[in-house]
Amino acid sequence: MRAAAVVSAGHPAVAELTVAEVMTRCPDSVPADAPLCAVAAVLATNRVSAVPVLDGCRPIGVLSEVDLVRAGPRARGDRASLTARQVMTAPVATIAADEPLSAAARRLAATGVRRLFVVEHGRLVGVLSRRDLLRGYLRDDDEIREQVERDGLATGHQVLVRADVRDGEVLLLGRAEYRSDLPGIERVVRAVPGVVAVRNRMSFWWNDEVERSPR
Template sequence: MREPTVASLMTREVITADVGSSFKELVQLLEENRISAVPVLDGGYPVGVVSEADLMPKEEFRGGTEDAPGMFAGRPAKHRWEQASGVTARDVMTSPVRSVAPGLSASAAARELAAAGVRRLFVMDSDGALVGVLSRRDLLKLFLREDDELRTAIRDEIFGRVLWVDPSTVDVEVTGGVVTLEGQLERQSEVEIAEHLVRALPGVVDVHNQLRCGWNDTAHPRQTEIFG
């Protein structure tokens, strides 16, 4: 079964700033559009990102009037102090842009977000042009799929087309994204594969697998050890 891609989930209309955008313009962009970060473009291509965190040093260090961090301070603290004196997007932005390709799968994008510890990834095509933005919220929308839609996909796609099992022999119930499977399959391996495929289906919250099997083809024969 095909997994949703970044292109199918991303927001295509992206609010952007230019490298020459002033500090105040950046604050206004975030406030007026109710967003927490904006990509910075240079010649139409993303070169950095300005987030609320990038703007806060202006207040943290009172515009650079506070003493600079000591010689033993880490690079992050020194970078924030430098941002405090910034007046344009180029001065305060964070680079490089964390990006993903439109064709990346939803699960791979979720792993990218988790590994980077960011709220969003900007989507860039093969030429480096900005084509969208993918946020945590965009990915979480997958769990808003209707229960009936999930039930149909499980019955028709997973059991009917992938496992070649007559859907009428399996009872599939979905409540709040939680799937309950009942019925009997021929082999234990099919029971395990069915649960794996259902859990991997976008929008499924959990699976209660109560399927039975005619015979267990996964059991290992008992081996007798002979000690001499």
């Protein structure tokens, strides 16, 4: 039988994964003054479709295979004269390393881009692709269970929590002090990364939702 997690009032809510926890670190990049032939070599050698363009350590744009193709007519036989700064797409889509994954998902959906470049104090530290984002939600069942039981349920009242997890589906067991706590507990569990469904089988000590008849 699994040990239960006892969660008291004031316990912090379940922590969501951050961008830094799933991003790809030290992504390939090119300086702003790099000639296009050097950019093409980076793309081909590393088998990536786009790279951030840096001014020092700060990303100022992104240069993709599509940008290189579009640069052909502009070059008119003198492609060596063009630099990454002249051909890149700007501004670049960035996100802070400490942002939650849900914020990254919204940003990707809103911008329609395939990747976000991750910054910390303006400095490039990683890249977050759609695939990275998906990986953040594909978590081991035991890991999900441990987070649900450990970080628990900030309901304002003491609760006893056990969770059984199969393929991301959580069977929530245990007991809350008040019946009115149960919807809030379920909302917190649904917010745990990796949870795909919740079956709430928790009981309660006191039914505080019973309407009292007037005397």
